[in-house]
Amino acid sequence: MLIFVRRKGRHKNIMEQANQKPRRHFTPQQKYEIIKDIERCASIQAGLDKHRIASSMYYKWKRQLAVGINASLRNTKPVKSPELKKLEEENRKLKEVILQQSLTITSLKKEMNLD
Secondary structure, three states: OOOOOOOOOHHHHHHHHHHOOOOOOOOHHHHHHHHHHHHHOOOHHHHHHHHOOOHHHHHHHHHHHHHOHHHHOOOOOOOOOHHHHHHHHHHHHHHHHHHHHHHHHHHHHHHOOOO
């Protein structure tokens, strides 16, 4: 007697992926414009439907807007200024020099038995 077992797995996941909408990416300026356009609509829901945005996304962007467009709607770390990057690089190099000198001093003390 043969028993056939139906397995769930790979095929279902492939079908689910085919039905998913492609992920959209928005620039900070686009997010700002969408928020302002939704606020101009008759109702928030009408604006959300127009732009095909979830209400949770709208309110998240709106909260972020209170902090600042460029820093918060970007969803990434704040941009570092070129001067700050230069100082951080210089700091890293100086730390390497100090470490190298410390290792050299330690090895010389061992050679001279000055521990």
